[in-house]
Every structure is written in structure tokens, then in C-alpha cells.
Amino acid sequence: xxxxxxxxxxxxxxxxxxxxxxxxxxxxxxxxxxxxxxxxxxxxxxxxxxxxxxxxxxxxxxxxxxxxxxxxxxxxxxxxxxxxxxxxxxxxxxxxxxxxxxxxxxxxxxxxxxxxxxxxxxxxxxxxxxxxxxxxxxxxxxxxxxxxxxxxxxxxxxxxxxxxxxxxxxxxxxxxxxxxxxxxxxxxxxxxxxxxxxxxxxxxxxxxxxxxxxxxxxxxxxxxxxxxxxxxxxxxxxxxxxxxxxxxxxxxxxxxxxxxxxxxxxxxxxxxxxxxxxxxxxxxxxxxxxxxxxxxxxxxxxxxxxxxxxxxxxxxxxxxxxxxxxxxxxxxxxxxxxxxxxxxxxxxxxxxxxxxxxxxxxxxxxxxxxxxxxxxxxxxxxxxxxxxxxxxx
Numbered sequence: 001x002x003x004x005x006x007x008x009x010x011x012x013x014x015x016x017x018x019x020x021x022x023x024x025x026x027x028x029x030x031x032x033x034x035x036x037x038x039x040x041x042x043x044x045x046x047x048x049x050x051x052x053x054x055x056x057x058x059x060x061x062x063x064x065x066x067x068x069x070x071x072x073x074x075x076x077x078x079x080x081x082x083x084x085x086x087x088x089x090x091x092x093x094x095x096x097x098x099x100x101x102x103x104x105x106x107x108x109x110x111x112x113x114x115x116x117x118x119x120x121x122x123x124x125x126x127x128x129x130x131x132x133x134x135x136x137x138x139x140x141x142x143x144x145x146x147x148x149x150x151x152x153x154x155x156x157x158x159x160x161x162x163x164x165x166x167x168x169x170x171x172x173x174x175x176x177x178x179x180x181x182x183x184x185x186x187x188x189x190x191x192x193x194x195x196x197x198x199x200x201x202x203x204x205x206x207x208x209x210x211x212x213x214x215x216x217x218x219x220x221x222x223x224x225x226x227x228x229x230x231x232x233x234x235x236x237x238x239x240x241x242x243x244x245x246x247x248x249x250x251x252x253x254x255x256x257x258x259x260x261x262x263x264x265x266x267x268x269x270x271x272x273x274x275x276x277x278x279x280x281x282x283x284x285x286x287x288x289x290x291x292x293x294x295x296x297x298x299x300x301x302x303x304x305x306x307x308x309x310x311x312x313x314x315x316x317x318x319x320x321x322x323x324x325x326x327x328x329x330x331x332x333x334x335x336x337x338x339x340x341x342x343x344x345x346x347x348x349x350x351x352x353x354x355x356x357x358x359x360x361x362x363x364x365x366x367x368x369x370x371x372x373x374x375x376x377x378x379x380x381x382x383x384x385x386x387x388x389x390x391x392x393x
Contacts, residue, residue: 021269022241025224025248027060027118027188028161030090034058034266035248037193038255039165039224040065040094042121047083048293048303052286053259057266060092065122067377068097068106079142081299082115094165096125098135098386100145100152120122121150121189123166123180126199128368133386136370137167140180144380147183149222150326154188161333165193165228165250168211170367171200174374177211180217185219191217193250201255204229218228225393226250233355234261234268256358257284257313280318282391283348291337304333317354320344 007262011364025035036059038045041063050061063081070078086090094114097103110116123146125136140146154162171176183191194215198206216225227240228250237249255261259279267274278286292309295303311328324343331337362386 018106018211020113020271021238023245025060027090027163027224028159030118030161032058034262035038035224035226036060036262036269037092037248037250038262038264040250041252042120043306043309045257046081046297047085048108048290048297049259051085051090051293053255053262054088056260057262057264059262059265060090060118061088062092062094062120063116065094065096065125066106068095068099068102069107072097075179084116092116092118092120094120094122096122096130096135097149098133098139098145099382104152104156105285107153107160110159111156111160118162118163119153120163120165120193121153123164124195125201126167126197126367131170132318132368132370133201134370134373135386138170138176138367138373140176141170141174141374141377142379143176143179143183145188145377145382146180146286148380149212150184150187150189156255160355161190163191164189165195165227167195168198171198171376176210177215178206181219181225181299183213185223189223191224191226191247195228195250196270197229201364202362203238204364207271209240209243211244212370216245216247224248228252229334230254230357232357234264234274237265238268241269244344253358257310257316259290259360271359277350278282279345279346279350280348283314283318283350284341284344284346287311288337288341289330290336291334300333304331304337307331307337313358313386316358317351318344318348319351 005029022035024031024033034057038053038059038061040062045062045064046337054061064079066081095106107119110119121135123140130136131138150164165182166177168177177194184192194212194213196209210225219225224247227244227246230249231237231240231249232254239247241244264274291304291307294306298306308329308331324340329338330338
């Protein structure tokens with residue numbers, strides 16, 4: 001039995017599983033053996049990418065964020081974004097909104113039209129166009145409005161599970177995650193995920209995993225707490241669990257150009273030896289598979305254009321010349337991709353320095369908020385124009 005098994009058993013009074021680091025992750029009626037969630041990422045976690053990741057290992061795979069307002073108004077782009085494979089189960093959708101009425105109606109529509117099996121609510125987005133309207137990571141500061149929105153989603157969802165994802169808070173002077181988590185659980189959320197950064201940090205610096213541990217202690221033991229932030233390898237995930245006692249991890253930027261990370265995580269959490277890192281030939285085959293899946297989902301033209309943004313992530317650290325990298329960044333078809341990939345050395349081993357941060361990082365900055373947003377945390381008013389942004393996700 002591992003130390004983690006002992007900690008888990010003491011907390012939940014469940015029999016030890018000697019061959020596992022953590023038990024399966026249960027969200028409402030759904031259970032998966034690997035306690036891992038793919039974080040929704042705009043322009044990334046479409047059905048093609050989710051299928052590719054699901055082929056590597058088990059977990060919950062969440063689609064791109066959908067706005068409640070767009071869903072209620074039946075925005076065509078919103079409905080195009082709600083796409084799941086026939087064998088994708090459970091179908092997890094992330095929903096964003098700032099108006100309890102829109103949120104409840106959106107959840108009701110999800111049930112009425114059977115659009116998803118699980119609703120995750122976004123209270124973690126730090127981008128200015130969201131926070132300036134009081135949404136995303138800004139919203140939990142308004143605890144009464146936050147309570148009403150979570151209650152509305154849970155009411156509208158009926159027996160479908162609702163989960164909440166959040167950040168530590170707006171900035172170092174305005175932490176909200178502990179109180180918000182208690183509110184969310186009180187209102188019926190069945191799990192809570194924490195990206196262990198403030199909105200002011202954006203994606204810079206280092207995630208504060210100690211706040212995940214504080215969150216784990218702040219909510220009842222039967223409610224899963226998921227940790228997010230700086231999971232770039234299977235060892236990172238094991239380290240987070242050991243340090244925080246969380247019940248699973250949420251993976252975002254760490255899987256960009258590395259969908260096999262989910263296979264590594266499946267092995268790690270099952271207590272098995274990790275697969276060998278892929279050679280350049282295996283990476284190329286995965287890249288090609290990704291391109292094919294995108295073309296199947298989006299059409300040949302859009303699909304091949306979409307895969308271009310992934311190529312630098314796949315090839316990070318490999319000795320691939322600048323001319324070939326440029327050509328791959330302008331690839332025009334699957335046949336063209338095959339031609340270019342044939343120029344790679346398939347036996348080139350995976351580079352030791354290819355792990356670590358990837359994707360956007362940026363720098364910290366002031367969080368843009370609605371005027372007088374910080375005056376009264378109990379004010380449930382919806383900021384003027386807050387629910388206008390509804391162009392899909």
C-alpha cells in the first residue's frame with residue numbers, strides 16, 4: 001500500500017486498492033478508472049482532439065466552453081460547437097454565464113435536447129473580455145450572485161451532475177476559492193476543480209498547489225476536489241496528489257502536442273510502469289492521426305489549417321530544421337503532410353528537454369473588472385451588458 005492509499009482510505013473509509021494510486025473518479029453517476037479531466041480549451045478541445053486523447057487513456061474529456069446565452073438563443077455557432085462522438089461517454093460540456101435565468105434555461109435545454117451528460121461551470125477564465133463583464137474568475141467574488149448561478153444550473157440540470165471550476169481568486173488580495181467551493185457544494189455541485197493561480201497571474205509563474213490542499217480540507221470528503229495547474233508530466237500529477245490530497249487532476253496546456261500524456265497518466269494512477277517516450281516517428285504518426293481527425297470533423301480545408309497550430313507543440317525539442325518547420329506550419333493537405341513528415345528521422349529519440357511548460361504563459365497583470373465590482377460582495381446585481389457576449393463559446 002502506498003502512502004497515498006493510506007491517506008485516501010483514512011479520509012473516505014473505503015477499502016484500500018493496492019494496485020492503484022487513487023480510486024476511480026466518480027462525478028455523479030459516472031465513474032472512470034483514471035482520475036483525470038481534460039480541461040476545455042478554446043479552439044483546442046474539439047471532437048477530433050478529444051478522440052485522439054481518449055484513444056490514449058481513460059478520463060473525462062470536456063468540450064470547448066459554451067455560453068449559456070448562446071445556447072438559450074440557439075446561436076448556430078454554439079450548436080456547431082456541441083459535437084460529441086457517438087461513443088463518447090460521458091459527454092461533458094463546460095457552460096459559462098453570468099445570469100442565473102440564462103444559466104437555468106441553458107441547463108434545462110441541455111436536458112430537454114439531451115445535449116450532454118455532465119455540466120461543468122466555468123468560473124476560472126482570466127481573460128479581460130470575460131472579467132470586465134464580471135464573468136469567469138471575477139464572478140465568485142460576488143458570492144450571492146455566484147450562489148444563484150450555481151443553484152440555477154443545478155436546478156435546470158435535474159439529475160445530471162454539475163461541477164464547478166474556479167481559480168484561487170481575483171488577485172492576492174481577493175481570494176475566493178474556499179468560500180466559493182463551500183457555496184457550490186451547498187447548492188448541489190458534485191465536484192470542485194481549482195486552477196491554483198489567481199486571475200491576475202493568468203498563466204504565468206507557478207501554480208500554488210498548497211491552495212489545492214486547503215480546498216481539499218475545506219469541503220466534505222465525499223466531494224471530489226480536482227487540482228489544475230502545471231501538470232506537464234505524469235510525475236507532476238503524482239506529485240500534486242501527494243502534496244495536496246486531491247482526488248484527481250485537470251490537464252490543460254500540458255497535453256498540447258502530447259496527447260499520449262493521458263496514457264502516461266492512466267499508467268501512473270494505476271500503479272504501472274510508464275510507457276517509453278515516443279520516438280519522432282511515433283510523434284509524427286500521432287500528429288498525422290490528429291490531422292485526419294480534424295479533417296473528418298471540420299472538413300479537409302479547415303481541418304488541415306487547424307492542425308498547423310499544433311505542429312510546433314508536437315515537435316518541441318526535436319532537431320527539426322527551420323525550413324521543414326516552416327513548411328509544416330503551412331501544410332495544405334494530408335498528402336502534403338505525409339510528404340513533409342517523410343523528411344523526419346523516425347528513430348530520433350524523444351528529447352529530454354521537451355517536457356515542461358507549453359502553450360501560453362504570458363505575464364501577470366491587473367484584472368479588468370466592472371466598475372465598483374469590489375464594493376459589495378453580497379450585491380447580486382448582474383453588470384450591465386454582462387450577458388451580451390454570446391458568440392458561441
